[in-house]
Amino acid sequence: MAIYSFESNSLQKIETTTFNSEGILERQHLQNAIKQKIDVIAPNCLVISEEFSEWSDSQRRIDLLAIDKEGNLVVIxxxxxETGEHMELQALRYAAMVSTLTFKRATEIYQKYLKSVDREEDAEANLIEFLDWRDEPQEDDFGLDVRIILVSANFSKELTTSVIWLNERSLDIRCVRLTPYKNQDQILIDVQQIIPLPEAENYQVKIKKQSEERREARRSNRDYTRYQFMGNSFNKRKLVLAVVQHWIKHNNPETLSELIEAFPQDIKSGGVFINEQDAKEIYERYGIYRHFLGEGEVIEFSDSSCFAISNQWGVGNIEKFINQAKVLGYEIEETN
Known part of the structure; x- marks a missing residue:
């Protein structure tokens, strides 16, 4: 859609330009302007950090980190x-990285940001006021979700297709297009939210809900087969844990090699066993336990090395494990 000026009862088309040709830089100019007027792209949000990079890889930096009125984190x-250059993938990584931030940690981050912009204010007091928490933190209501806002001069079809697909699966990603125009010596910027379209947002929420209901219906038809082992009933995950623990108790392996000889790693993709520290790092990265790390579940050898058992078992790999268990002499009976 073109923009026109109205002069002397006539319309004069204002030509588009590019940020690059106008010498407008990404961080020094655009980012600085947006952080001071965040409502332009993210209404009802508060910026708590700029160039946020508090993880081991200092090359990864969130341009702007904010929170909204519901206490959700917002990655911007x-x-x-003109394409967005895979920024949705970058933002997803960042969203996962900040998803575990607590209110206390967010307060520390925000205080550091306030100091960097020479504002002598109390971060916690500002956050409590912004979130309408009535004088004291309500930490259980903080950071329950992470939203993503992508801002670019334009977006490729591949990127917008990916974003729409992700939004249908309960993520909250918005694409805001900034189109620069030049009118004599003045730069004008047209700000448009293109995903989701504001006028279609309520409809898209309904579509998302329908998609969730369909996925839930499919989940309700999943295989919930249970297995009898040593007089007890187990689901797939717990069966693997019970069999491995029983074998260890009666065979006393001294090394991981002995354990792998009994339960080869190729029974499942990614292996049956993994170093305990690696398993913990996977949990910290994704916030999901993909290995048994509870009390009494970690395998410890005499040399103090510790290993965790995968809990990722389903119809695609449990049969291989059961066949191997039977080779070892175990009786396992499938039940409904």
């Missing part, structure tokens, strides 16, 4: 390009 990524 900026590009001045």
């Amino acid at each position: 990524e900026l590009k001045r390009t």
Whole structure:
């Protein structure tokens, strides 16, 4: 859609330009302007950090980190390009990284940001006021979700297709397009939210809900077969744990090699066993336990090395495990 000026009862078309040709830089100019007027792209949000990078890889930086009125974290990524350049993948990684932030940690991050912009204010007091928490933190209501806002001069079809697909699966990603125009010596910027379209947002919420209901219906038809082992009933995950623990108790392996000889790693993709520290790092990265790490579940050898058993078992790999258990002499009976 073109923009026109109205002069002397006539319309004069204002030509588009590019940020690059106008010498407008991504961080120094665009990011600085947006953080001071965040409502332009993210209404009802508060910026708590800029160039946030508090993880081991200092090359990864969130352009702007904010929170909204519901206490959700908001990852904001900026590009001045015409395609967005895979920024949705970058933002997803960042969202996962900040998803475990507590209110206390967010307060520390925000206080550091306030100091960097020479504002002598109390971060916790500002956050409590912004969130309408009535004088004291309600930490259980903080950071329950992470939203993503992508801001670019334009977006490729591949990116918008990916974002729409992800939004249908309960993520909250918005694409805001900044189109620069030049009117004599003045730069004008047209700000448009293109995903989801504001006028279609309520409809898209309904579509998302329908998609969730369909996926839930499919989940309700999943295989919930149970297995009898040593007089007890187990689901797939717990069966693997019970069999491995029983074998260890009666065979006393001294090394991981002995354990792998009994339960080869190729029974499942990614292996049956993994170093305990690696398993913990996977949990910290994704917030999901993919290995048994509870009390009494970690395998410890005499040399103090510790290993965790995968809990990722389903119809695609449980049969291989059961066949191997039977080779070892175990009786396992499938039940409904």
